[in-house]
Amino acid sequence: MRIVDARVIVTCPGRNFVTLKLVTEDGVTGVGDATLNGRELAVASYLSEHVVPLLIGRDAARIEDTWQYLYKGAYWRRGPVTMSAIAAVDTALWDIKGKVAGLPVYQLLGGRSREGVTVYGHASADTVDGVLARAADFVRQGYRAVRVQTGVPGLSDVYGVHAGPGVYEPAGAAVPTEAVWSTERYLDHVPAVFARVREEFGPHLKLLHDVHHRLTPIEAARLGKSLEPYALTWMEDPAPAELQEGFRLIRRHTTTPIAVGEVFNSIWDCQRLVSEQLVDYVRATVVHAGGITHLRRIFDFAALYHVRSGSHGATDLSPVCLAAALHLDISIPNFGLQEYMPHAEVTDEVFPHTYRFAEGYLHPSEEPGLGVDIDEELAARYPYKPAALPVNRLEDGTLHSW
Known part of the structure; x- marks a missing residue:
């Protein structure tokens, strides 16, 4: 059950989201969230440029091995961008596994x-x-x-x-x-x-x-x-x-x-x-x-x-x-x-x-699977809009945790 397609979808229906959609050779699809609030495009780029090329041809059933491959194989470990990208792949693979098994993921x-x-x-x-x-x-x-x-x-x-x-x-x-x-x-x-x-x-x-x-x-x-x-x-x-x-x-x-x-x-x-x-x-x-x-x-x-x-x-x-x-x-x-x-x-x-x-x-x-999908045609009607989180300063102007 090889992965033949992986699409990174950025959309803003009310706010920005990054979604990864995987497709297997049997036509089974899975979705994963890759949203990092205020830094969405960093994850989208990481997925598109560095992760998607590694997924094509991989066995979608090997969830743990794929997780380790993306985590250990990158050498630069952890951090919100890397882990959000890995999460999207992992979640999509669980979605696929549930659909193939005919069971909701919690089962x-x-x-x-x-x-x-x-x-x-x-x-x-x-x-x-x-x-x-x-x-x-x-x-x-x-x-x-x-x-x-x-x-x-x-x-x-x-x-x-x-x-x-x-x-x-x-x-x-x-x-x-x-x-x-x-x-x-x-x-x-x-x-x-x-x-x-x-x-x-x-x-x-x-x-x-x-x-x-x-x-x-x-x-x-x-x-x-x-x-x-x-x-x-x-x-x-x-x-x-x-x-x-x-x-x-x-x-x-x-x-x-x-x-x-x-x-x-x-x-x-x-x-x-x-x-x-x-x-x-x-x-x-x-x-x-x-x-x-x-x-x-x-x-x-x-x-x-x-x-x-x-x-x-x-x-x-x-x-x-x-x-x-x-x-x-x-x-x-x-x-x-x-x-x-x-x-x-x-x-x-x-x-x-x-x-x-x-x-x-x-x-x-x-x-079966997660029980959620993305309407890609509708998502395309809502393009990305830059949106940053606020910052805080103390009364004397010192930058403080928001």
Whole structure:
């Protein structure tokens, strides 16, 4: 079952996506997500120039061997561009294998470990009252978990705050916009927000919060301690994870659970964090962490240390990635939560799929393979548009983590 064609498709139905479509000599197709938000063309070029020529003629059934070939064979290992490209190939090969077997991919991964995938929604607004209203809407839809983000008094633009109707997307102009950040204002504001939310919704709704890498370890420890009365399910990305040792300091000072890893590319990025039990959830994704093959490796490793999954699932990941994530989520024993931001209607039209949401759960497709495809003719109507993520500066002008 040789690969005879490999197409890299760049499209912008609401936002930019990069998709790899493989075709075998028997006419079986598979798709994989290769989107890297704000750096999409780097991955598209890596695939087109360096990977696609290596795929033609290869046996599509040899998933593990192909993964190792692309990882070890390049010599220059890891990194978001390389691993996103490998992920696209790997995911597409799993899609093909499922179709050939006549089974949804999760059945090839060992079958169901649960009936549905618990997802969380994003309740965000400039004001606390606005957040309460949006959280109430998610509860009415059946969500069991909600991420809470609010504006901060004195700051005009804060990550994660949904400014208006439609799908939240921070990437905008070709040149990054700049915002001003104040850690002091933020730390003073957030505990009062969660006091209101917990008072409104009681003890059983799972509450989450994304710090977005903005604090030092000691600042993150202070935040986690201040949030302990409100029993968060997790505090996400409290500090940049390049210094994994820093999470030991956070752990010493707070029992608020920690989630980290949406920017991780490999098992080595979280090796110490997991093995020393410095985090509670790993948020790595199919597309950025080397595909289904490598993300399963990460989650199996995490399971040894009572660490659960919490995969990133924002709209910068295409429905192809979300479909693949659901097959992993439903099958692994240490699943925690899955982020879910519904895509724009036009995105769903370009990427027809059969996964579904019902009463707080996402359910993977029961079709052979991943249960998702790309309409290439429709995708061609939406050309790439340059869109960069913002940057942050402190009040004195110092560049800060966004």
